[in-house]
């Protein structure tokens with residue numbers, strides 16, 4: 001009886017403990033949700049209002065001010081736009097135009113439940129980008145899993161420092177010099193198809209170049225990262241494109257931002273998980289084969305980015321990095337870094353090159369000036385190397401001006417890791433600071449009255465002479481987290497421009513509709529249609 005009673009007591013206590021735990025978990029989650037969606041944005045807003053910052057009076061608990069911003073953006077996107085009109089802020093960063101007109105320079109708004117202030121003063125921007133106490137905002141979990149994992153782009157703090165040390169040698173000048181040939185080869189393959197199309201069409205043809213720039217940059221990144229395994233790498237791009245499409249659609253669903261939503265077995269979530277899994281499988285296979293090669297072949301030496309990464313990684317085996325611990329990447333870390341390089345290195349440069357082709361076609365005088373320089377430097381043969389790329393000054397000026405007018409990442413964000421002082425602003429812990437790169441690149445106070453014109457001449461004496469403040473030009477960000485692939489991308493862009501202009505003449509097709517948009521990246525909504533002619537030599 002006692003035993004039975006004892007058992008009853010035990011079961012009761014167990015049930016009580018379980019119920020209490022469940023209730024505590026529910027209470028904790030409800031409190032976190034209330035903090036995230038209601039309390040934190042209101043608290044931060046109160047602190048900023050007390051300091052004279054202004055912004056929209058109301059915001060939706062899930063969507064923040066997104067409805068108003070998207071409505072304004074869609075109205076702007078539906079208007080016709082002249083190609084030489086670079087005053088496109090209302091479609092690229094609509095929140096900036098909408099709220100700076102209403103509230104002046106010191107304004108805030110809410111992106112979903114995230115409360116943000118916008119900072120444009122170049123001195124403050126410099127402080128934000130260089131001070132490591134401002135860390136990278138965490139990305140939506142689905143985007144993170146799909147494209148970056150726990151890779152360099154998303155890491156913060158000590159993990160980021162360790163990872164950057166491992167990744168940097170793969171992008172040093174000496175390593176990059178050896179990649180120029182690969183860049184030329186990948187470009188030539190696509191340009192040969194242009195030549196064939198022109199021949200078939202009897203002298204000139206219309207081409208949508210955004211697609212072809214994507215083929216070049218995906219081929220360059222898979223060849224430079226994976227060398228002989230580039231074909232396996234290239235399979236990933238189709239999946240990545242599909243993931244971009246699915247995630248863009250998913251973004252329109254307000255529940256997408258709810259914590260834990262990714263675990264709901266919706267058709268879209270299932271497709272996304274399947275694609276992520278497929279990509280990881282391809283990458284793991286490539287890396288495992290490499291690890292095996294390195295193990296059995298003593299003479300195995302660094303040839304491509306993955307080899308370089310793996311060899312820096314194995315040299316780190318016995319090296320104490322920080323706090324006396326060693327840092328070595330495991331296979332999942334390597335997979336995440338490859339994913340990061342694929343997305344960061346492909347879509348960015350591809351959109352950038354598309355805008356470059358468009359502006360070269362629209363400004364024939366600059367196309368000709370660049371062509372003369374290329375003729376002088378490399379005599380129009382494909383004998384391009386790193387030294388010759390360095391000598392292409394006019395091409396460099398054109399590329400800078402395209403980066404200024406069409407920054408591919410039109411805004412950057414950072415989060416305060418603790419209460420801080422930024423100039424005369426008190427920045428509370430957790431506040432998100434947005435840097436509107438696009439608007440800084442188009443500000444007449446920083447660039448002069450001709451800011452809305454395409455004028456590469458402004459870069460004749462370098463960036464420091466082109467604008468009032470070095471931090472006014474940040475297409476690749478600034479401070480310790482500047483783009484790891486900056487020099488890689490500049491080299492690749494020069495190779496593509498030099499190869500295209502050595503063989504072809506470009507003009508804008510009448511079928512081109514100018515519609516820049518900011519969908520993750522600053523890119524042309526309907527692609528870029530150009531008329532391509534073979535150059536008379």
Ligand code: HEM
Nearest residue numbers: 153344345348349352408409475476477481483484485489
């Ligand atoms: C037109 C081309 C490119 C542009 C405009 C661009 C722009 C940027 C920007 C603005 C950031 C910093 C983001 C932030 O501070 O929040 C960044 C980071 C990064 N980029 Fe690029 N990028 C380009 C090409 C590339 C290429 C070709 C690669 C690699 C092959 C690459 C790899 C990376 C990586 C790994 C990071 C993260 C660096 C870190 O956090 O330490 N990027 N990029």
